[in-house]
Amino acid sequence: MKDYNQTLQSLLNFGLEISQIKDIDVLLEKILGEARGFTGCDAGTIYVKEGDWLYARYSQNDTLNVQLAEHRKSVYTNISIPVDNSSIAGYVAATGKPLNIPDVYRLDTSLPYSFNRSFDAMTGYRTISQLVLPLTSMRGETVGVLQLINAKDADKRVIAFDNDDASGISYFGVTAANAVERAKMTREIILRMNRMAELRDPKETGPHVNRVAAYSVALYESWAARKGLPQQEVDRTRDILRMAAMLHDVGKVAISDNILKKPGRFTPEEYDVMKLHTVYGARLFPDIYSELDESAADVALNHHERWDGNGYPGHISLATLKALPGYEKEDGTARGKKGEEIPLFGRIVAIADVYDALSNRRCYKEAWDTSAVLEELKKDAGTAFDSQLVEIFLENIDTILQISAQFPDDSDAH
Numbered sequence: 001m002k003d004y005n006q007t008l009q010s011l012l013n014f015g016l017e018i019s020q021i022k023d024i025d026v027l028l029e030k031i032l033g034e035a036r037g038f039t040g041c042d043a044g045t046i047y048v049k050e051g052d053w054l055y056a057r058y059s060q061n062d063t064l065n066v067q068l069a070e071h072r073k074s075v076y077t078n079i080s081i082p083v084d085n086s087s088i089a090g091y092v093a094a095t096g097k098p099l100n101i102p103d104v105y106r107l108d109t110s111l112p113y114s115f116n117r118s119f120d121a122m123t124g125y126r127t128i129s130q131l132v133l134p135l136t137s138m139r140g141e142t143v144g145v146l147q148l149i150n151a152k153d154a155d156k157r158v159i160a161f162d163n164d165d166a167s168g169i170s171y172f173g174v175t176a177a178n179a180v181e182r183a184k185m186t187r188e189i190i191l192r193m194n195r196m197a198e199l200r201d202p203k204e205t206g207p208h209v210n211r212v213a214a215y216s217v218a219l220y221e222s223w224a225a226r227k228g229l230p231q232q233e234v235d236r237t238r239d240i241l242r243m244a245a246m247l248h249d250v251g252k253v254a255i256s257d258n259i260l261k262k263p264g265r266f267t268p269e270e271y272d273v274m275k276l277h278t279v280y281g282a283r284l285f286p287d288i289y290s291e292l293d294e295s296a297a298d299v300a301l302n303h304h305e306r307w308d309g310n311g312y313p314g315h316i317s318l319a320t321l322k323a324l325p326g327y328e329k330e331d332g333t334a335r336g337k338k339g340e341e342i343p344l345f346g347r348i349v350a351i352a353d354v355y356d357a358l359s360n361r362r363c364y365k366e367a368w369d370t371s372a373v374l375e376e377l378k379k380d381a382g383t384a385f386d387s388q389l390v391e392i393f394l395e396n397i398d399t400i401l402q403i404s405a406q407f408p409d410d411s412d413a414h
Helices: 004-019 024-039 088-095 118-123 163-200 206-227 231-246 250-254 268-275 277-283 291-302 344-359 370-380 387-395 397-406
Strands: 041-050 053-061 080-082 099-101 130-136 142-152
Touching (some): 024 041, 024 142, 024 206, 024 231, 088 099, 088 142, 163 231, 206 231, 206 387, 250 277, 268 277, 277 291, 291 344, 344 370, 370 387, 370 397, 387 397
Antiparallel strands (some): 053 080, 130 142
8 A cells, every 4th residue: 555645756756857847759758657657557558649540659668678689779669549448548538537456458348438359459558557648638528548557466466456556646647637738739839830931941851850750859868868968857858858859940930942952962152051051940949938948049059060071061150250350260150069069969950850851752852762761870979970870779679660650751750
């Protein structure tokens, strides 16, 4: 039996922590992890409701994850289920009623919902108990479903979920749902800014910016693990990085259509103008009111810098576009930033952006094979890119491929 005061404190702490998370993907992972910790269960999935469908955004499974290398995690899934009575999660979303099921293999056949055994059959995992909750906001809107799997006792044996847990976590669900609503609004504002850029440059699609942002977070997390950074710092930083990375090319809204939509190669003069999208993007955040403002400006300005100093725009004044004193080249233009002069977020997004650009079809090229893209990154390690970050990116290629599948281009989606 859990201590009531301890349970209450845990719920209050949870509410405070998630109120500070702005990005929806970071938030969803946090909600799932905290819910599993609160109930002591082995696995779980969190779904987001979009129209008449539920989309699995994060899955965690301790039993299956022991097969992964240290600091690796299987996060993304490609499961979508209708909001109806054909599944347990779909039923909960449709009715708004939570379910506490001791054994999903022993469901009464007269019930309106049933358990899909295909995941267990595919992985060899044995699902037994489930606690499935609607994430219903204070406005009464179901924004998602939290599915917790296989509660465990002190001896790690699978048991049914405690009814007290089911009651306590109902508050958890409302708090989480309201946080999800706020985070979805923040994400939508960022996507609207990007849609302005997309109207000008069709390459800047919603899936592209979502992929680049998710790749960047995966790369940062593995880099942070190598450095031994405290988890609290990692959580705060990845929240900011994900949103900043989505805005990496927003400065293209200021580039003339004559250049931005030109079908052929740029002239040297046109290319010089195109390079200024980095400066224009940074100028959108002139007043630093938050870490997000600072990070978004850093990413926009620096994601085309190169490790060897041959990138752009270099050490330049945002106001005058001239080289900063002491950083002029012989011709008077700005020297490129090199090595660790380039902020970490800029170095990370540079790799994520190039990987995604090469891996996906564009109007002027076909998608490259994954092996060819990775060879290109290896070739450019130490010249275009931070070689340590390239190494970490390559180590996480399975996660990168999962992310890519999670955010397909609209023409590839089904």
